[in-house]
Amino acid sequence: MKARYLIPLAIFIGLLVLLGVGLKLNPREVPSPFIGKPAPAFTLPELHRPEVSFSQKEMLGKVWMLNVWASWCEACREEHETLVAFSKTGVVPLLGLNYKDERKDGLGWLNQFGNPYQRSLFDHEGLVGIDYGVYGVPETFIIDKQGVIRYKQIGIITPELLRDKIVPLLRELEASA
Amino acid sequence: MPNLIRILFISAALFSQAAHAAEALPASDDPALERRVTAIAEELRCLVCQNQTIAESHAPLAIDLKNQIRDQVKGGASEAEVKDYMVKRYGDFVLYRPPLKGIxxxxxxxxxxxxxxxxxxxxxxxxxxxxxxxxxxxxxxxxxxxxxxxxxxxxxxx
CATH class of the missing domain: 1.20.5 (Single alpha-helices involved in coiled-coils or other helix-helix interfaces)
Known part of the structure; x- marks a missing residue:
C-alpha cells in the first residue's frame, strides 16, 4: 500500500528528467536535410577576383570544407582564429562563402584578420545560401569526393570540435575512394 | 485621472499597431499575388527567430525567403511546390504543421x-x-x- 504514495513522486521525477533533457537540447540545431545529398550546384564569382567564377564541380574528387561567413557576423569573428590555424594544417581545402556581404567589407575583414580560405566565393544576394539552407552564419559544410554533403556545422567551429569530430571525419573521407 | 491614463494607453496601443501595419508594406502592386504569398509565408517558420512565421518576421533571411516565395508564385508554383522547396532546404522544421510520419x-x-x-x-x-x-x-x-x-x-x- 505504501507504494501508492510513491506514484506521484515517480511521475514527478519522470517529468523532471523529461524537462531536463528538453533544456539541454538546442532548438537552433535543426536537423539538416542535406546530409547524404549532393551539394547543390552553384556558380559564383570569387571575392578577390570578381571576373573569375567558381562552380562546386571544380572540387569533385576532393574532400573539402565550405565555410559560410560574413563581416557582419560576430560569431564568425569568434571562430576565425580556429579556421586560420586549421588552414595551416592543410588537412583539406577550406573554401569561404562570403554571405550577404559587401565586397569591400568582406575583403577588409580578410585583410585585417587573416585569410584561411583557399578560395573565397561571393554570395552578395544570399541565393546560394538559400540553396544550402543557411539560416545562421557561421555554417560549415563538409563535402566528400563524390560531391555529397557529409556534415553540416551550424554555429562556430571550436578547436575541440575540430579535433574530436571534424578532423577524424575528414581523414575517414580522405581514406575512402 | 485614471481615465486619462487609460486613454493614453489605448492610443499608444492603437498607434503601435498602426506603425506595425505600415512596416509590412506589400512589395508588389498585385494584391491577389501578395495575399497568396502571405498565406504561404504564414505556414512557414522563420529559422532566425524561430517563434515567428516568415510572414511576420523582419529578419533579412525571412525577407529573402518571402521574395523567393513571390518569385515562385509568380512563376506559377503551387503552394505545395513552394513548401517542398523550403522543406528541401530547411527540413520539416520550417513547416508550422508538421507532416504525419513515423518520427x-x-x-x-x-x-x-x-x-x-x-x-x-x-x-x-x-x-x-x-x-x-x-x-x-x-x-x-x-x-x-x-x-x-x-x-x-x-x-x-x-
Whole structure:
C-alpha cells in the first residue's frame, strides 16, 4: 500500500528528467536535410577576383570544407582564429562563402584578420545560401569526393570540435575512394 | 485621472499597431499575388527567430525567403511546390504543421493518447470506488445501538 504514495513522486521525477533533457537540447540545431545529398550546384564569382567564377564541380574528387561567413557576423569573428590555424594544417581545402556581404567589407575583414580560405566565393544576394539552407552564419559544410554533403556545422567551429569530430571525419573521407 | 491614463494607453496601443501595419508594406502592386504569398509565408517558420512565421518576421533571411516565395508564385508554383522547396532546404522544421510520419507520430497522437489514458484512469478509479462503497457491510444491530448511543450522548453537550 505504501507504494501508492510513491506514484506521484515517480511521475514527478519522470517529468523532471523529461524537462531536463528538453533544456539541454538546442532548438537552433535543426536537423539538416542535406546530409547524404549532393551539394547543390552553384556558380559564383570569387571575392578577390570578381571576373573569375567558381562552380562546386571544380572540387569533385576532393574532400573539402565550405565555410559560410560574413563581416557582419560576430560569431564568425569568434571562430576565425580556429579556421586560420586549421588552414595551416592543410588537412583539406577550406573554401569561404562570403554571405550577404559587401565586397569591400568582406575583403577588409580578410585583410585585417587573416585569410584561411583557399578560395573565397561571393554570395552578395544570399541565393546560394538559400540553396544550402543557411539560416545562421557561421555554417560549415563538409563535402566528400563524390560531391555529397557529409556534415553540416551550424554555429562556430571550436578547436575541440575540430579535433574530436571534424578532423577524424575528414581523414575517414580522405581514406575512402 | 485614471481615465486619462487609460486613454493614453489605448492610443499608444492603437498607434503601435498602426506603425506595425505600415512596416509590412506589400512589395508588389498585385494584391491577389501578395495575399497568396502571405498565406504561404504564414505556414512557414522563420529559422532566425524561430517563434515567428516568415510572414511576420523582419529578419533579412525571412525577407529573402518571402521574395523567393513571390518569385515562385509568380512563376506559377503551387503552394505545395513552394513548401517542398523550403522543406528541401530547411527540413520539416520550417513547416508550422508538421507532416504525419513515423518520427512525428508521438507529436500528433501523444496528447490524444494522454487524454485517453486519463479517461481510462478516471473510469477505473470511479468503478473501484463504487465497488468498495458497496462492499462495506451494513451495520449489525449491536453496532447500530452503539452508534445511536454515541450520537445521543453527543447531542446533549454538558
Amino acid at each position: 512525428t507520430l508521438l507529436l500528433w497522437f501523444g496528447p490524444f493518447t494522454l487524454l485517453l489514458a486519463g479517461f481510462a484512469f478516471l473510469f477505473i478509479y470511479l468503478r473501484q470506488r463504487r465497488k468498495t462503497q458497496q462492499e462495506e457491510a451494513p451495520l449489525d444491530d449491536e453496532q447500530r445501538a452503539r452508534a445511536r448511543q454515541i450520537l445521543d450522548s453527543g447531542a446533549k453537550p454538558e
